[in-house]
Every structure is written in structure tokens, then in C-alpha cells.
Amino acid sequence: MSDLNAVKSTATILTVDDMNVTSMLSNRSKKIVVDHAIDEDEAVILALGYKQEFKREFSLFTTFGVSFSVLGLLPSIASTLWYSLAYVGNAGITWGYLIGMFGVMCVACSMAEIASAFPTSGGLYYATAMMAPPKYKAIMSWFVGWSNYFVQLTGAPSVAWGCASMILALKTLNDPTYTPTNGQTYLMTMCITFFGAIVASAPTKWIANINSASTVLNLIFLFISFVMILGGNTRVEQGLPKFNSNPFAWELENFTEWPDGLALLMSFMAVLWIMSGYDSPFHICEECSNAQTATPTAIVLTASTGGVLGFAFQLAMAYTIVSVDDAINDDLGQPYVAFLNQIMTKKRVQTLTSFAIILAFNMSFSCMIAASRVLFSYSRDGCFPFSKYWSYVNPITDTPVNAVWANWFIGQLLLLLMFGGETPIDAIFSVGAIGSFVSFTFPVLLRITYAKSTFKPGPWNLGKFSLICGWCSTAFVAVMIPVLNFPQYKGADNTPDMMNWTVVVYWGSMFLSILWFVVYAHKIYKGPKSNIDGKNLVSDEDENEVIDAIVSRGDDVVKYGESDEKV
Template structure:
């Protein structure tokens, strides 16, 4: 089990030296601040955009009570998950994120398989979050055409082409605007805050018919879902859970931040708290001016609230929300590319040598960015087979990221939370309770987000999240059988991670064999690192 000496805080103050102690060479410039990481996390969650594009789910499964109290409930749970991850991140701040943490928290015997499973879940989660953000953005852009042509309904090929265009913009900004990412992420905070205020003021002023407080705070109607009332409320939580998902993705940016053990955990938790408050401020006015729900749910593009307030506020509101889309799409692709890079450098993805390269012209993992963009662009073609593909993307993203967050938390719990005992972001005596709450919720979420929004189910309305999830799981399993079980040994382990109590024998790490003499009082040693086993 990890002991106190395995903590990054006992290593050099220089973050690059600390990273080397964890087994990696620093290849990316440390140009991002805590505010930038907070902005990136806030951008990925994209509260007004995420809540608007998934509003049909909660309107179908309970209306006001599901929309408002579902958001509050999921915000509290997400804060618990973010705090649990932040506690671990403060001890192991690497771009590998949950994948690396799972290995460090596991025993030497199980570290490779646990990190393999968690790594693939995190990777697929990163890809599908990016996919769902940019896909819904494409749908929103096309729905805005109704400002000028009320009868317009985008075809499948128009939607996919627009999605590819949105992906191309996000890719281009990540490549050619890489040195401006710190500024872009900071601007996102102010843009989103200003957009929320402008949107709610506009819709309140322009609305001629307002709901009463009873409707906003107590109205519940799940008749459109076909589910029993209680279960419908839980199914409707996908709206909030999808929006409040991406905060853990920013762990992949640890190697681009000075003092990541302090700044990244802080940004994770603050971004979730800010998103939770922003969501409440945004949702309550929207519910007060909500038109007839039946009419909203009949909107052809499947995004009723977007069509409503775009029509009410015109191009100005559309411009604001497209700005949020821009920050969300760029930020999600940034995090996904870093996740791809980190997982590839330990040989876990076919063609890893290429995907793990850092392009010296742009100082980014360019090929990891290319792979993330291409995979998402291909997955977008699922829309040709099913117009409910967006629900599958949101469901898979939420499931994969939630489970990838839960694995290191569960392993830490099983092992008595010893590894995080000396974390600089310690949850203290509340840690055990907070960790348990997160595991219970994630276990329930796996079931919930495979459910269709409404029953009876048709081929069109079916939730294909489980199908997409199993597809990726099959690829991961096949690649593990072909290559992983022979060559994959997990990420490298800090020098003294498996040291005995007497400090004499350091032992065999997960990814390499490390030997040395730890007998000196100051903990210094001469170490010999053998190459990873093949």
C-alpha cells in the first residue's frame, strides 16, 4: 500500500522533478493557471448550454420538480465526487488522471488490469463528452435557421455535416490557438456568467405569460414518460448528470500547470460549486416563463428550450449561447486529447507510439488531438442510423466518466483511504462518508442512464447508450487479449511506492523494476530503473 513517502509532496518543489519521480518526463509547457483550469472545467460543463440542449429529458420525466430539484440533487452529489477526486489528485497530479490513480491506489497484482479498465472508461468518456457537446451544438446551430425559416427541419446529412464543421473549428483552435488556451479558458468564465444574466433578464422581460411559484417549485408530471413517477424522476436526472460530468476531465491538464497538486484539485471543486449555483440561477427564471410543455416536446429538433428562447430573443441570445458552445467544444477536445496522450504513452491504445507524440511546433500532443477528432467524427455517423443517437452519446459519456471516477474512489475506500491520508486536499473525518455516497450514486447511475427517456420504446426512441458502451468495451477487451495482457504493465510507479516497512527493499513497480537502498535518514537513494517488462 502507498505510504507517506509515496506522496508527491515529499518530492522536489519543482513540478517537473516531481513528475519524473512519478515515472514521466515533462513534455508539455506549464502555461495554465488555476483560473484557467477552473475556466476549462466550467467550459466543459457549459451549464446554460448543457441544460438547454437536454431539457427535453427532464420535461418528459417530471417537468419542474425533476428540472429544479434534480439539478440540486446532482449538484450536491457531483460536489462529493469532485472533492473525492481532488483529494486523490493532490497526491498524484499527472495527466493520466483516474487511470494513473487507480494503479497507484491498487495493489501491485491488480494495478495493471484496474488501470486498463479505468483508462478505457475515461478515454471513451472523454471522447463521447466531446462528441455530445459538439453534436448538440450542431443541432442548435441548425435549429437557429428557424429564425428565418419556420418550416426548416434539418436532415440527417445536414446535421452530420454541421457537426463535422463544429469539430473542425474546435480542432483548429486547439492547434493554432494552443498558446492562447489559458486566456480562452479565463474568458469563458466571464462570458458564461454574463450570458446567464442576459438570457434570464431577456426572457423575463419579453415573456407575456408567466407561471406561478407553485408550478416552478412543486409541479410534477411524468405522464409523458410512461414510467412510474418515482423512477421517472431518477431517469430525468440525466439532464443534470450529463451537464455536471466533465469536471474530472481537467485532471488530464495537470502536467501543464504550475503546482498542480494544489491548483487542479481546487479548480475541480470550485468549478462544480460555481456550476451548481449558475444552474439554479438559470433554471428558476426559465421555469417561470416556460410555455406549454406538450408544445415544447413536439419540437422537431428535440431541443425545445433552445427553439423557445432563440425565437424569443433572436440572434443576440443565439450569439451568446454559441459562444458558450465554442468554449465547451474547444475545452472538451483539449481535455480529450490530453487523456488520449497520457493513456497512449503507457502503451494502452493501438498505435500508441504515434498518439503519444508531442509536436514541438505547437507544444501539444497533436496526434492525440487528431485521433480524438477522427474518432468523434466517425461516431457522429451513428446519427444516420438513429436520430436518437444524441441520447446514446450523452448516456455513454455520463456512464463512462462516472464509472471512471468511481473506480479510484472505490479502491481507495477498500484500502482504508491510506494513500490519501496526507493529501493536501484532505477530506478529513468526512472522507469516508463522502466517498461512500459517491459510490452508491455511481452504481445507480449506471442503471439509470441506460434507460430510455420514455416508454413504450421504439427503434427510434431506444436509448442506445448500452450498445455504444458495449462496443467500446469489446474493443478494449479484444485489444487486451491481443496485446495488453502480454505487454501492458500499467503506468510507472514512484520509486518507494511498494517499499517495505523497514525501507530496505523497494520491490517491483507496476511498470518497471526499481531497486535501491533507502536506509539513509533523509530518504535519498541511488536507484536503478529497469525498462518496462515486455
């Protein structure tokens, strides 16, 4: 054994300005020294200013699995069906959905391009800071960060509430004398989110495997439900044709007090919510291998797959629904279950609703995974009170467990809104729609305006279509932001029970976050900050001295990107 040579370690020196990224360390002649060999993924995250803290155990498929689970087509359609049908009837789930999907796809493609350029968990807010005018990068990134965090924070509670509503609707279906109380709904929702938080706290590899299985279940249950709606409905037994006529299935029936065009735009709230989960790959990209390509691919794949499958499924609903008005106003309190009850036997209703319930549970913990990564990444930069606790990575699971449970606790407080009636709790859905697309589009706007000539695209980019797609997505969201704040009724009919409380819930929360920044947070928050130890950052002048020190202790030195030969 004494004849064996000592095993040498290999240190790596990475020159930030040689990397094709724009980061907080760019143009400062900085080099990063690490005590091990690095791959491309670690090189990119280091160049962005962060050390590698997670295991990269997500592949393209498993990343897609998380985002497709968050998308949760079947439970999302079931939970938001009211917004589609109650505004414009079948048009909201047919041609209205298609128009909305065009805008969503533009946003998804533009965001995917940014994800390739800034593959970090805090990507939207980080990209905003890197592309904004230096004087305003702090306030702009703060605004985008909090807007996106409110989306993530409300995602799991709202999905779990929809899941609980479907469970209790099944109970009412079997026992018409039963009417669920707010307390029962709250406890059911709390249990769903509690077990979801346990899953979200698991190691990355476990989460990847669970979400892969969830993706398969999503596709299987969606296909079975689609076939049963088309082939297993009881319309003929009711003396009706097997399917509705084309005019009925595509009809715009305005249930609001606004003009048809505005009512149709208001129905887009459903498609925005249904498709809001495609950003999830961005938030877990630090756990994904080949992140600069796999992350944007997963984003576009999720949005396109979800859009096509969602349209096909809702088309089946439009051609089989018996009465839109009855589905909206049924005593079951859940339009999807009410729709199924119109066209199927009780056993089939129970089966298909159970599919949606299972997928809603999967969707809730997938939302928690994305939300915890957002809280972790923003806390890493000091955006939140007690940030050091939320940016802590559990050494056993290698995941931000503290962030998971902090979000869970705040979510339970938000769910108390249900004791104020359905209208306040419904506002959470609006927050998910408006908050997400505000945070998605703000960095896109910067990319096509101020940062037009300085933006460094990643390996996945839109090329010559980048500006066109960016302007389309920005215009779409600019139209939708005020529309999402409109109530269904106006004038004397717009009572507190019918009010759209998005104005208070979302904009009120954003006002408080900006007020906090102006009063105090601007003193401590200047934008994203590197968590790389200062001793690992060296200037050009110190490079030779560092190399000599490493060699003198018997280790090898490799300059990343220059050659595989040792210095």
C-alpha cells in the same frame, strides 16, 4: 572574457521514497537524477514516474477557465433540456436538479482529493493502478482508462452536434419551410469540430488565454440570458402572469411509463451531463503550476459554481415556461430554442440562442483539449495501438497535436450515428454521463476500501470527511449506473426508435475493450510505466558514484528536499 569562470550546471537528485506520493517507483529505493534544478511541481511528477514534458502555464484561474468552458453551463443546459423536461417536467430542472447535485458534489470532492494525491494527466486510471490490488491493477486501470477515454472521445462531437442543432433550429425559426437534413447537420458539426481541433492544437499559453476569455463570456452570456428570461419575457402580453405559480414551477409531471421515483432518477442524466466537465483540471494538471493544490481547487470550484449557477438559471426557466409538452415536441427540434420561442420575440430568441451557440463552440474545443491530454497520457503507458504517435509532443507548440487530430478523426466516425436517426446519436450523451461517473468513482471506491490504510493524501484533502464523502459518492453512482440504461418507455412501447442505446454504445464498447485486453493487450500492458530514461534512475548503492561523476565534470549537485546547500 577569459577571466570569467565557466558557468556551472546544477544537477538534482530526487529520492522517490522521500516524496509523499504513491507511485510506480515507490518502495523500490530509487533516486532520480536530472541535469537541472527542479521545483515542487516537477519533483512530484518525477516521483510519479514521468518526466516533465509540458510547460506549466496554467494558473488556478486558467485551469478553472478550461473546466468551466468544458462545463459550458448554457450550452449544456440547452443541449440536455430534453432529458430534464421529457421525463418529469419542471421537477427535472428544479428540486430534481438539486438532489442530483448533492450526489455530483460528493463525487467531485472525492475526485479532487485523489487529484491532489496523483496530479498526472492520466490521474483516474493512474490512481486506480496505484490503489488496486497488485494482481488486478492492470485490468482495473485498463477498465477505468477506457471508460474515461470514451467519455472524452464523445464529448466534443456531442457538444458540436448540439451546437449545430441550435444553429439549424435558428434557420428553421426564420424559415418554417426549412427542415435540416442529416447531411447538413453532419457537415455543420464537422466544421465546428475542425475549427475546435485547430484551437486545441495551439500552445498551452494561447489555450490558457483563450479559455480565460471563454470563462468571462460564459459568465456574461449566462447572466444576460438569465436577466432577459426573467425580465424580458412576453408572458404578460400573451395574457399570462409574469411568472408561473410555485406548484407549476416545481411540479413533477411524469412523461415516462415508470414510477415517479424512477422517472426522477432518469432525469438526473441531464445534471450528470451538465456537470461532467469538472474533471478537466485533472487532465491538464501537468500543465498547471502548484498542481497538487490548484487542480483539486479548480475541480471543486467548477462543480460548486456550476451547480449554483445552473440551478438559478433553470429555476428561471421553470418559472417562465408556458408549456413543457410543447417545448419537448416542437417542430424546431431543440427544446431550449422552443422554450425561448414561447416567451420571447424572435429577435430575442435569436440573440439568446446565439449566446448558447458561441459558448457551445468554446465548449467543444475545451473538450478536445481534455480529450487530447487523456489520449496522450494513456498512450504514454502503451494503452492504445500506435501509442508512440499519440504520445508525441509537438516541439513547436509543446502540446500533443497528434492526439488532438486522432480524436477528431474518430469523432467524425462516431457522428455517422446521426444517419441512423436521433436515437443512436442521443446515446452519445448517455455515454458521456455514465462513462464519466464510472471512471470517476472506481478509484474513489478503491480509496475507501482496499487502499483505505495505504492512501497518501495530498495537500488538498477531505480529512475526517473523506470516507463519508467517498461512500456517498459511490452509493450515488451505484444507483445511477443501471438507471441511465433505462428507456423512457417499456414493453411494446419501447420500439427501436425509443430504445435507450446506452447499453449497446457504452457497454458494447467497454466489452470490446476488455475482450481486447483478455485476448492480447494483457501481454503488453501491465499498468502505468515510467517514461524516465533508465540512466536517470539510480539505486541507493549507486548514489555516491553518481554524485562523484557529476562533480568530476564540474557541475554542482543538489539533493531535492534536504537543503539548498550543494553536495
